[in-house]
Amino acid sequence: MKIHESDARAIFTRFGLPVPPSRLVADPRAAEAAAEELGCPVVVKAQVLVGGRGKAGGVKLASSPREAGEKAGTILGMEIKGLAVEKVLVARAVDIVKEFYAAMVFDRVTRRPMMMVSPSGGVDIEEVARTAPERILKLPLNPEGGLMPFQTRRLTSFLTGDRAVAKQIGAVLQALYDAFMGVDASLAEINPLVLSQDGTVWAIDAKINIDDNGLFRHPEIEALRDTADEDPGETAAREAGLSFVKLDGSIGCVVNGAGLAMATMDMIKHYGAEPANFLDIGGSSSPDKVLAAMRIILRDPSVKAILINIFGGITRCDDVAMGLIEAKKRLGLDVPLVVRLTGTNAREAGELLAGTDLIGAETMDEAVKGAIAAARG
Ligand code: GDP
Ligand code: MN
Numbered sequence: 001m002k003i004h005e006s007d008a009r010a011i012f013t014r015f016g017l018p019v020p021p022s023r024l025v026a027d028p029r030a031a032e033a034a035a036e037e038l039g040c041p042v043v044v045k046a047q048v049l050v051g052g053r054g055k056a057g058g059v060k061l062a063s064s065p066r067e068a069g070e071k072a073g074t075i076l077g078m079e080i081k082g083l084a085v086e087k088v089l090v091a092r093a094v095d096i097v098k099e100f101y102a103a104m105v106f107d108r109v110t111r112r113p114m115m116m117v118s119p120s121g122g123v124d125i126e127e128v129a130r131t132a133p134e135r136i137l138k139l140p141l142n143p144e145g146g147l148m149p150f151q152t153r154r155l156t157s158f159l160t161g162d163r164a165v166a167k168q169i170g171a172v173l174q175a176l177y178d179a180f181m182g183v184d185a186s187l188a189e190i191n192p193l194v195l196s197q198d199g200t201v202w203a204i205d206a207k208i209n210i211d212d213n214g215l216f217r218h219p220e221i222e223a224l225r226d227t228a229d230e231d232p233g234e235t236a237a238r239e240a241g242l243s244f245v246k247l248d249g250s251i252g253c254v255v256n257g258a259g260l261a262m263a264t265m266d267m268i269k270h271y272g273a274e275p276a277n278f279l280d281i282g283g284s285s286s287p288d289k290v291l292a293a294m295r296i297i298l299r300d301p302s303v304k305a306i307l308i309n310i311f312g313g314i315t316r317c318d319d320v321a322m323g324l325i326e327a328k329k330r331l332g333l334d335v336p337l338v339v340r341l342t343g344t345n346a347r348e349a350g351e352l353l354a355g356t357d358l359i360g361a362e363t364m365d366e367a368v369k370g371a372i373a374a375a376r377g
Helices: 005-014 028-038 065-076 125-131 149-159 163-182 212-217 232-239 258-270 287-298 317-331 346-353 364-375
Strands: 022-025 042-046 059-062 088-092 096-107 112-118 137-140 185-196 201-203 207-210 243-246 251-255 277-280 305-312 337-343
Touching: 005 022, 005 088, 005 163, 005 207, 022 028, 028 042, 028 065, 028 088, 042 065, 059 065, 065 088, 096 125, 096 163, 112 125, 112 149, 112 163, 137 149, 149 163, 163 185, 163 201, 207 212, 232 243, 232 287, 251 258, 251 287, 251 364, 258 277, 258 305, 258 364, 277 287, 287 317, 305 317, 305 364, 317 337, 317 346, 337 346, 337 364
Parallel strands: 251 277, 251 305, 305 337
Antiparallel strands: 022 088, 042 059, 042 088, 096 112, 096 185, 112 137, 185 201, 185 207, 243 277
């Protein structure tokens, strides 16, 4: 789950990172008051869940409260990468001498938390990785011991030769590590981490993604969720306890189990069509879940046929069949439905579906081909 910069700043502050004071506001007048209170110059920053706000014109410096109000007015009217700016952060500005990059991520290769730093901060790190990979130092860490002093020295000396600055950055990296582990983040990034004119180090941007699997341990973070950047179908699916990802094709899929869902999508592609979504209705599916799944898939106008592929283990095929009949009745389905139900209570399911106009299929192969043919009309 992504969270806004203002929330990530609050987490950073809680873990002892040096973050300039700021106020979150929703109108120019409040921005002006915040600038007055914080002292100018300030920086006015769009709060949207995408990167590259600076380049898009969503980050502007202001040298007086009046100017802060004007800049806030401009930014609040903007749309950045399709997202309307509803709030801006007004932060005390830093007089920047140098910009660094620092982040904690998970490294899938070493299967460890990893710290990444670069003396080329303030720019897109993917760009640095592509054009000057030697400017990035990546250090996998042992979660048992955390960030060790010798590792901190390696990281800081990669960034600067100045001992006073290195000492401050060392403390920042330790706090960054603590914050990353402490909130179950999948990413905690400071870009840029800056050295100011007076020799102090500041985190002037904050990005944290929380690992969805750790969210149950942080209800206060779950409460920060902003659904504006989620596909509405994905929001509805999460609320219904379904795992759903919208894709661009025309074949809607209702499948139980992530592995079977992947295999189903592969087979659709194998036969030359494209799935409209990934959807796992889960291991023990009730008619209600099936109904919710159908409702979510039908929101997507590009869906031309729906493929139901269920392997009944704990899931009972007759439960799924009942959900489908219910969906037919309640949702006024007008796209063709191709159904393959096998396993527990498949025979009962077959009897339930006998009188309907759903297209039955015996095998997965047959079902996928049938759905593609139906989608092509
Ligand atoms: P992003 O573009 O979404 O990553 O937003 P950032 O918060 O990183 O801001 C973009 C850029 O604006 C930074 O790289 C800085 O160059 C500049 N910027 C942000 N805050 C300040 C500040 O306090 N002082 C100065 N001088 N520049 C800033
Ligand atoms: Mn940034």
